[in-house]
Amino acid sequence: MHRREFLKSVITLPFIPGFRIVIPSGRSREMVETGPAKKYAMVIDVDKCIGCGKCVIACKTENHVPMEAPVSRTWIEGYLDDKKLVMNTDENPFLKSKASKGFFVPKLCNHCANAPCVNVCPVYARFHTKEGIVLVDKETCIGCKYCITACPYGATFVHPEEKVTDKCTFCYHRLRKGLLPACVVVCPTGARKFGPLEEGSEVYDLIKKNRTTVLKPEAGTYPRVFYINLDTVVEL
């Protein structure tokens, strides 16, 4: 926002009802919101994640999240025994540890079927696409940050440059071109798998043949990110 726009908006009292009447959904939004389609999901095998952080770098590059900003659409949490660690420290806590177990949990927006962020947004800037993916309408978001407090997974943040809320989109722009999300493509161990939830697909088989769980099932959000071999301690 330019300074002139800022001052103009302050002077013209933006709270007066009807001050700005905007068409709620643009043509592009209508196209992604309606109609039958495959529902997509991501499956993450925790045992395969080595915490290399390539997914974070790929995601930031692909989605224009500044590399130096302490925010990310996807991030990796490290755990030693039952202790959650911050992974952006200068020291690698895993090297000195005498803990009996350690593992990494990649996290991202869970694209909940019953998404709290969609419900709480006062301006309907969050919505489900026909594929069940939760997107942010960046031209509508006012930056009230209610979605950040409402999200049980802490998966949304204010974009440091765009000044609207941002989060994982399952790389929707790539998906529409038939490409996989950037984090899935770059993962060197294949810990992340992505695809339609339909019989015969890879993610469908992984969910069917493995013991999977979702994060914070008690929240009743019905996430579309499934975890294999996840220690329940991460629910803390």
Place this chain on the structure above:
Amino acid sequence: MRTIETVFVSLTLALTALGFVGAYLMHFPPPLSVELPVEPYESAFGVPWRYLVALYVFLVLLGTAAIASAGEVLHIKEIEVIVKDAVVIAILSIIVGLITIAFDLERIERAGYATLGHANPTSVMYWMIMFYILELIFLIVESWFYFRSDLVKQSELKGVKGAVGKILSLRFIGDYIQNRYFTSSALNKLAKYLTTRDKSIDSEVARSIGIVALITAVLAYSNLGALFAASYIPLWHDAITPIYFVVTAIFGGAAILVIATIVTSWATSSKEKLSALPVLRKILSVSLAIALLFTAWRAVIVGYPGVNNFAAISVANLMFGSYALNFWIVEVLLGMVIPIFLLLLRGNSIKVLLTSSVLVIAGVFTYRFDFIFAGQVVKNISGLSLPTPPHPFELMFILGALALVTFAYYAVYKLLPMEVEHAS
């Protein structure tokens, strides 16, 4: 007295200007300024709702509107002498509250989206905005009827006050109709009404609007509680929160009315409004006692083991952790327990009543900040420095917003007929 007034006006105006500078710098920080505190919040940095949200909650939950409307609706004579003050404080605090929350938005130029055009009726926040706008409209209409007859009288004066009276009472419309000699009897009746004093009609209409304003106020206060309660934040997430917010709004409103009544009575050398103090003392004592009970049971219910581990952690953090000093000393002891004892034992004394009310306001002010922060911090990864101090720009804005409300209240006293003899 004159010197005090000059200092007061200069100070409040300077602080208001400082507040707007702070708001501007928050959105456009100068290159070499200290950056806003960066704290880890899972994928995000920083606690999303900070001091401006807490200030907004404090301002819009000064429940003077509910007290004024309830006093009018229930025909409480003692409240009627301060009804104008109560309504004016409510209007000013809600307006400044809405300005505050607008500045907290990342995209302030889109604030209008939240009113029309992009409505999401499933959002509690959308309804909060609607209820507060409705309350503001009802309060403005209600106050017009309270002031109208006195404004008509004031319009006969010369100078600024006369002009204000003529414009705000809409007498200029009445004069225009009368000068044009319209034949319509309805128009002539309207002209007669607008140019003459008729307190009986005004009071009845104001009372009727007061009922609607009271319902809207309670809906708005409780809806704000529901806004927090509907989040995945354990400290906020319980059914008591909306009702608790109504109770805190009432004792906050009663305390601010006690302070306003005593200060304005001293400043105007008039003792008539002091007759409202005994009733305000009762409202304050009872609502404080209820709030204390709510605080205790809320802590037990939310923090009880075996219900929700996150909730237990947040209550432990509030009661025994980083916020323990704020909680026990400022909120509970100074903000509730001591005022209750003072009000019960020596509440007849104006000085004691004023001290109790100042303590209550300090307590409720601290409570709003602790509630916001202590609720959110349990979601962070680690390394959050607590209690998080306000950024200099935030501090500037807080001071500015409070100064703006105070100055606006003073300006209303200067321009509008606030005297008791004009009240209905």
